[in-house]
Amino acid sequence: MKNRLERKILGITGFVIVISFIAAFTMNALVEINSLETEGIEKSRLIGETIQKSIYTIMLTGNGDIASQWSNDLRGINNLKELYVIRRDGMLAFRDMDTLNMVNQRLGEEHFHRDELKPIRIMDEDDKRLQKVLNEQKEMNYMDKGKEGNIFVQIKPIFNGIKCNRCHTKEHDVLGMLKISTTMGEIDRGVKSIITFSVVGGLLSVSVVIGFLWILIRIFVTKPIHHVAGAINDIIGSKDLVRVVAYKSRDEIGTLVHGFNIMLKRLNGLYTTLEEKVEERTRQLIQAEKIASVGQLATGLVHEIRNPLNSVKFALQIMEKESTANSAYKGDILAISGEIQRIENLLNNLLRFARPHPPQFSIIDINEVVDRALVLVRKKAENAGIQVITNLKHQLPKIKADPDLMQQIFLNIILNAIHAMPDGGSLTVATKDVHDNVEVSFSDTGHGIPSEYINKIFDPFFTTKGSSGGSGLGLSISYRIVEEHKGEIFVESKEGGGTSFTIKLDAVMEGER
Numbered sequence: 477m478k479n480r481l482e483r484k485i486l487g488i489t490g491f492v493i494v495i496s497f498i499a500a501f502t503m504n505a506l507v508e509i510n511s512l513e514t515e516g517i518e519k520s521r522l523i524g525e526t527i528q529k530s531i532y533t534i535m536l537t538g539n540g541d542i543a544s545q546w547s548n549d550l551r552g553i554n555n556l557k558e559l560y561v562i563r564r565d566g567m568l569a570f571r572d573m574d575t576l577n578m579v580n581q582r583l584g585e586e587h588f589h590r591d592e593l594k595p596i597r598i599m600d601e602d603d604k605r606l607q608k609v610l611n612e613q614k615e616m617n618y619m620d621k622g623k624e625g626n627i628f629v630q631i632k633p634i635f636n637g638i639k640c641n642r643c644h645t646k647e648h649d650v651l652g653m654l655k656i657s658t659t660m661g662e663i664d665r666g667v668k669s670i671i672t673f674s675v676v677g678g679l680l681s682v683s684v685v686i687g688f689l690w691i692l693i694r695i696f697v698t699k700p701i702h703h704v705a706g707a708i709n710d711i712i713g714s715k716d717l718v719r720v721v722a723y724k725s726r727d728e729i730g731t732l733v734h735g736f737n738i739m740l741k742r743l744n745g746l747y748t749t750l751e752e753k754v755e756e757r758t759r760q761l762i763q764a765e766k767i768a769s770v771g772q773l774a775t776g777l778v779h780e781i782r783n784p785l786n787s788v789k790f791a792l793q794i795m796e797k798e799s800t801a802n803s804a805y806k807g808d809i810l811a812i813s814g815e816i817q818r819i820e821n822l823l824n825n826l827l828r829f830a831r832p833h834p835p836q837f838s839i840i841d842i843n844e845v846v847d848r849a850l851v852l853v854r855k856k857a858e859n860a861g862i863q864v865i866t867n868l869k870h871q872l873p874k875i876k877a878d879p880d881l882m883q884q885i886f887l888n889i890i891l892n893a894i895h896a897m898p899d900g901g902s903l904t905v906a907t908k909d910v911h912d913n914v915e916v917s918f919s920d921t922g923h924g925i926p927s928e929y930i931n932k933i934f935d936p937f938f939t940t941k942g943s944s945g946g947s948g949l950g951l952s953i954s955y956r957i958v959e960e961h962k963g964e965i966f967v968e969s970k971e972g973g974g975t976s977f978t979i980k981l982d983a984v985m986e987g988e989r
Contacts, residue, residue: 490686505674516663524630524656560655626660835878843868849886861900868907873983881957888950889918889977896922919976925969
């Protein structure tokens with residue numbers, strides 16, 4: 477599915493972000509709500525303490541003006557819902573502003589008839605909170621529910637003091653209770669605002685962050701991965717391995733793309749090398765088939781030719797003995813004898829080609845074999861005006877090979893090089909070790925091999941010498957010998973620019989000797 481990775485990453489990170497934002501906004505909202513509620517409660521406590529102190533002042537001074545002013549001040553407290561002054565016997569002293577005003581007006585009179593207030597019993601046996609405050613003489617606060625929302629209720633004991641004795645006896649320490657109820661509407665609205673802000677702000681924040689994250693994922697993750705996937709699909713559908721993905725970055729995706737590009741280049745090199753090796757192995761198989769076919773043919777052909785040739789050679793020897801030195805046929809007899817010798821050499825090469833003897837392997841120094849081959853042809857090279865240059869590496873690793881067969885290969889290549897330089901030139905013979913291999917190269921400055929013949933020079937009986945000589949078997953035999961030694965032979969040539977043969981053989985490790 478398209479963008480499946482993008483959806484997975486976005487889904488997982490989005491889920492984590494949503495959970496994180498919910499947790500963060502919830503904690504923040506809870507902190508703000510708690511702070512707001514604490515502030516509201518402290519404000520209500522302050523109102524309760526103010527009311528309590530004012531009542532003490534009014535009751536002790538008996539000043540009606542102060543009481544009147546105090547009642548007017550209470551009307552300005554918006555969140556004050558109820559104010560109860562409860563006597564010890566559970567009767568209500570007063571509960572509203574009108575009653576309070578009447579109390580204020582009568583406080584200055586000498587005789588104050590409380591029956592005029594029409595007391596109401598507010599505390600009964602089931603009212604555990606009021607009973608508890610009265611018995612324990614400790615203030616109690618709690619939160620209650622109302623139509624307007626939460627209500628903070630304070631129940632404060634009214635203690636009997638020395639100055640209270642003019643109106644009250646010393647029988648009880650607590651004369652009554654003060655019950656003050658304040659609405660928390662402002663707090664409730666603040667809580668709703670915080671919750672609304674948290675929900676809306678959280679949704680907007682999550683949307684913005686996820687949108688921005690989606691853009692980043694698309695630019696820095698899915699886009700380069702799509703490029704890599706596209707390149708892979710193109711490679712699967714074609715032979716083009718050179719295509720690279722254009723993406724530069726120091727992050728992990730950039731490292732991935734860089735490694736992918738390097739892999740493509742290496743694959744392209746391996747693909748080219750593989751094609752070359754397949755082509756080379758195919759050519760070797762064809763060569764082997766040709767050699768096998770020609771070998772079978774050559775074996776029978778040599779026997780068929782050698783028998784009559786021996787008869788001709790015997791008759792020619794008789795004619796040579798019977799002829800005089802001044803005979804007119806003496807030169808013809810010598811010419812015929814030379815041609816017969818040439819035919820015998822050709823037949824011997826054919827037999828060697830058709831029935832090669834197995835290599836006699838031993839640990840040898842390839843430089844010594846090269847030196848022996850050069851000794852045999854050095855005089856011939858000098859007569860042809862050819863300078864032989866040697867560049868043999870000292871302390872070369874040993875190889876496991878048949879020295880006679882190796883010498884045969886080197887002589888074939890050197891003689892071909894001399895034949896390719898009729899007007900003189902130079903032949904460079906070099907040895908070196910490359911990794912676990914030993915290489916021997918022969919480079920001449922001759923006329924070179926035409927490009928159309930370069931893939932045929934190892935074929936049996938193929939030669940570019942024309943009527944000047946050569947059976948066309950030397951390089952074929954050399955090729956087979958190199959194969960028997962599990963080595964490789966390469967040729968590089970440019971028409972008019974010389975030819976170079978390189979033979980690569982495995983070096984012998986120390987533990988294999």
